[in-house]
Amino acid sequence: MSAEPFVVGGGDAAGLSAASKFARADTDRDVVVFERGRWVSYAHCGTPYFVKGEVEKLTDMLSLSPEAAAERGIDLRREHEVVAVDTDERVVTVEGPDGTFDQPYGDLLVATGARALRDPIDGIDLDGAFTLHGLDDAAAIRSFLTDPDEASVADLGGGGFVDEARAARFGAMEPPESVAIVGGGFVGVEMAEAFTAHGLDVHLFQRSGHVLKSFGDAVGERVEEHLEAHGVTLHLGASVERLRGDDADRVEAVVCEGDELAVDAAMVGIGLRPNADLVADAVDLGETGAIAVDDYGRTSAERVYAAGDCAEIDHVVTGEPTWNTLGLPANRAGRAIGQTVAGDPEPIGTVADTSVVKAFDLECGRAGVTDPDEARDAGFDPVSETITAGSRSGYYPGSAETTVTLVADRDTGRLLGGTIVGADRAAVRIDTVATALAAELTVAEVERLDLGYAPPFSPVWDPILTAAKVLRGSL
Incomplete structure (x- = not known):
């Protein structure tokens, strides 16, 4: 070698x-x-919660510091x-x-x-318009949401890595009162929660008919109802054309299909x-x-x-x-x-596209192939069923409605994918689906899984098992 x-x-x-x-x-x-x-080995997924204020310091999201990398014998050059x-x-x-x-x-x-994608949205370079893909973006947004008399770069906990000039610039501006979120995917939904925590009037624009499109309609509908209950105004089936700025080149309005909505900030999360x-x-x-x-x-x-x-x-x-x-x-x-x-070959593995996301108090999860068209393109004949069941035994406090959709191949009975949404430990249940997909289990085999049961944790028939039972009947 x-x-x-x-x-x-x-x-x-x-x-x-x-x-x-x-x-x-x-x-x-x-x-x-x-x-x-400057930043290395950090948690992208924690940035909305830093903006919200649940994560106190930027350095809390570091997995491996430059000093620790050096101790491991890595020549790291930022x-x-x-x-x-x-x-x-x-x-x-x-x-x-x-x-x-x-x-x-x-x-x-x-x-x-x-x-982060920026090109499709004109006006993305205006002051008050952001994407969220990195800790410097998160620092700038949180600074922008803070009153200038209280904003401090030192309070961000940047550990010497943060773009201090950018954070200070936005920290000196008057914070916004309203925001347009363009895109109802992971970033859009999580940032709706973050902006609401700062007292903003939040408008979320989604080009398709439902938010969290990859999670399917059953999840999208429940999340939409939950977002609206927390004061988020939804604009579904709405394609944003551009952001319009004022004389100072700061966001003043979002233009959607010819109509304008006055806002003083924008968050664009339309993909990567x-x-x-x-x-x-x-x-x-x-x-x-x-x-x-x-x-x-x-x-x-x-x-x-x-x-x-x-x-x-x-x-x-x-x-x-x-x-x-x-x-x-x-x-x-x-x-x-x-x-x-290093000389000992190891495969990188596969993915089931397992994803979880939180929308205020609602938890969502997905794994596998859940879109019928995608399943057919892959050579399957998809059949799906959606059920709603309690998250715990009905008599035990804390039970919440949990909605599960499972998709299987009609010919083989093989499980292809699933989604879940609920307020009581729903997201973690998607791991059962992900494991079943990796094992190429049939729906019948999923139904026979010996999942844990006790009243504080699950009904006798876990919602995943109930969904498998109903889907097996359809097959």
């Missing part, structure tokens, strides 16, 4: 997981991680961006504070993540795009636009790997490549690649 170092482009979930695993397994080779920003890759010469070009230089590699991991441009000419990209990889995270270029939000990963139900931007698959794939590069 070459003595050249294992080089990683990107210092978040996949990148530092790979570097950490490699450093522990192969002490004879160096591992160098280049991260273009504010260094890989700007070019030569797969023939096995060299990356890096731009850093002291200039541009070339770094040879023995093996390379591309872990450059993803970026993989950061695959760096190697687009050097490796194969998949149909999703992310980097195509094999079962071990290897790209089409020799000794070049990819993982995390910039790479594809196979779906456990369809067997086809998909694009998943959640933390667990990224960490798992990075760890596996670190082990593989």
Whole structure:
């Protein structure tokens, strides 16, 4: 094996997981991680709760500090961006504070993540308009929501990493009284809760007929009712065209299908795009636009790997490549690649697209293939059933209505996916569905699972089992 170092482009979930695993397994080779920003190994998913105020400090969301990385033997270089890759010469070009230089590699991991979509919305660069993809975004938004007399960069707990100038600039502005959220996915729903906690008049615009579209209608309808009960005004089936600014270039209105609504802030959460441009000419990209990889995270270029939000990963139900931007698959794939590069090959695994999200007091979960058209495109004949059951024994305090939808293949009876929504520990129940999908269980086999029962935790027939029983009858 070459003595050249294992080089990683990107210092978040996949990148530092790979570097950490490699450093522990192969002490004879160096591992160098280049991260273009200041922040490394942080919890993207915690940012709405930092904005809300439930998470006190930005540094509370760090998984691995630069100091801890150094103790593990990782040569971590922040504010260094890989700007070019030569797969023939096995060299990356890096731009850093002291200039541009070339770094040879023995093996390379591309872990450059993803970026928030901005292009479709005109006016996204106005003051008071934000996307949320990183801790500096979260710091700027929370500063903007704080009264100028109380705003303090020190209170953000940035640990020297935060973009202080940006946070201070927004902290000096008068906080908004109303906000338009563009997009009713994860970020939109979570930020509706965060903005409401700050007393804003919240308007949520969703282009399709329901929020949380990937969770299905049953979940969407309950979440919509819950959002409205907490004062969020919904604009469903509404396509936002642009944000309009005032003379000071601050958001003044949202323009939707020719109509205007006056607001003084906007949050755009319409999706992500993989950061695959760096190697687009050097490796194969998949149909999703992310980097195509094999079962071990290897790209089409020799000794070049990819993982995390910039790479594809196979779906456990369809067997086809998909694009998943959640933390667990990224960490798992990075760890596996670190082990593989160290000489002990480990597959990166598959995903069921298992997702959970909270909308105020309501918990939602999904796993697998739940959209009928997607199931048919994958060669299945989908059948689905939706049930509502109690979360605990009816006589035990705290029971709440829990709605479960399960989808199966008519011909084989195989479970394809499921969704769940409820106010009492509903989200964690989706793990039963995810496990069943990984095991390729039939609905009948799911119905026969021996799930735990006691009145404080579940009825005799857990809602997942009840849904399986009803769906099996339809099959």
